[in-house]
Amino acid sequence: MAASTGVVPHDRLTEYLDLVKGEFEALQAECIVIKGQRDEFEKQIQLQIQEIALIRQSLYELESQHAKIRNE
Numbered sequence: 001m002a003a004s005t006g007v008v009p010h011d012r013l014t015e016y017l018d019l020v021k022g023e024f025e026a027l028q029a030e031c032i033v034i035k036g037q038r039d040e041f042e043k044q045i046q047l048q049i050q051e052i053a054l055i056r057q058s059l060y061e062l063e064s065q066h067a068k069i070r071n072e
Helices: 009-071
Strands: none
Touching: none
16 A cells, blocks of 8 residues: 555665665765875875976076076
8 A cells, every 4th residue: 555655664764764874974985085085186286386396496596507607
């Protein structure tokens, strides 16, 4: 009778809610991992940007020294 009225039995409803809860928890855990990876990538990018800035500054200094030596 329950199937004809569209009513889900309590046991089935509990089962479905447990499935949804399990999926939610799995996605939540995956999200935490992904956020950690994103943070690590951002940290690496910032370190590389700093390294490029140091290389650029060294290059400008070398070019300046080279120009001075050439003009002597």
